Amino acid sequence: MECFRIDESGYTGFDLLNPAQRFQGASTIAISNEDARRLIREHFPKLQAAELKYRSLVRRPGNHPRLLALQRDLLTNYKCVTYVCDKRYLLLLMFMDYAVEPFYYERGMNFYEDGQNYALASLLYYAGPTQLGREAFDKLLAAFQHAVKDKSLAALGALVSAARKTRWRELPEALGPLAVDACPECLSAIATPGVSTDAALVVLQSLVSRMEVMVDGPYRVEHDQSKNLLTYNTLLQRYIDHDQQIEFHQSEIASIKFPLKLTSVTQVDSKDSPAVQLADVMIGAAIEAGNILTGQRTAGLDAEAVMSLYADHQLIHMLPSIDFAEQQRFRKGTQAAEVINYFAAHFHK
Structure with a gap:
């Protein structure tokens, strides 16, 4: 064989x-x-x-x-x-999967259609530091990574807070679900046992x-x-x-x-x-x-x-x-x- x-x-x-x-x-x-x-x-x-x-x-x-x-x-x-x-790009794709997509799924939209998640993750990779604020963007990614690992209410709350401290209105398609609504479907996806970065x-x-x-x-x-x-x-x-x-x-x-x-x-x-x-x-x-x-x-x-x-x-x-x-x-x-x-x-x- x-x-x-x-x-x-x-x-x-x-x-x-x-x-x-x-x-x-x-x-x-x-x-x-x-x-x-x-x-x-x-x-x-x-x-x-x-x-x-x-x-x-x-x-x-x-x-x-x-x-x-x-x-x-x-x-x-x-x-x-x-x-x-x-x-770093893979982490952004995971952010799309758990901190963004559930919001669109609940509203009957196919977020993955024709690779939209890859395009938005790429946009964040290159434009995120400038559009959202470099330090705030880095803290957001670190908070997301920690929330996926820790899954505590405190870590999830820190993630929402980190999203709101960015200039999220520059890219609301990606950060709005967390920054505006603290989207419960997204937070639930992040806290799901087995989900990992x-x-x-x-x-x-x-x-x-x-x-x-x-x-x-x-x-x-x-x-x-x-x-x-x-x-x-x-x-x-x-x-x-x-x-x-x-x-x-x-x-x-x-x-x-x-x-x-x-x-x-x-x-x-x-x-x-x-x-x-x-x-x-x-x-x-x-x-x-x-x-x-x-x-x-x-x-x-x-x-x-x-x-x-x-x-x-x-x-x-x-x-x-x-x-x-x-x-x-x-x-x-x-x-x-x-x-x-x-x-x-x-x-x-």
Whole structure:
């Protein structure tokens, strides 16, 4: 049975505002440990360490050509997908889901139609600091993140207060539900058990949706041992066990269909899995490229060279965009509302 190996980078738990970790992501590769071991020997014949780690290798400029050549081999000859998201943007999308959409839902409006939530989150990402007041906007996002985690009446009240302290009248479509009415449906959604700003499951689900397209039959997944991914094994197993036949369209290239072809998800020690080590190299390079391209860092692999290795279907990115016409075209006919309702009904009880 085909096996995909996964590793991730940039995880900061519920805190999506960590300035030192702007991006989060994961890579998955369908490769055997035998092939992985062979590639490591070919590209790093003098490697003395017990484990191939991107962070250790990239420190030496002499390793940079080898790291690029290794990734070129993987992306050319194996099924690979990398997912990268801007965590601040993802937090804004979550704000749309819980602090805005319930208001419109109660009034019979499909807030997700043609990706309106993505467009409004992008607008907030770029214009929010200027339109709403930079300090007030930052405090609003911090208050939202805290309210989702804490779920207390005090935290919810602090969120409403933070919304009212912004120049919310500049963007009432996004902040009005909290600032004007302290929308009870929105506050209830935020306080719902299981609702979280932890992005790990979003990342993993995105990879699963793409892996489902890349395989013709049953497959399994192995990923590195980490506390955050262990947390979701039970939920992922519920996805695997879900046998109702249904399919949802989410964007021009993304859909999800049950039952999944995925049969199992297990954790392994990366020291014992050369294939997982290669996934570490892939995601490490992609995250670093994102940081370099946005000016967060200056040293590392040539970011443009890293990105040029990827074909369009091999890279999933969750990044803000003010090309609203393209956003609308890309997400036209999305069933995002149906997906959220279905997942809430079947997986988050």
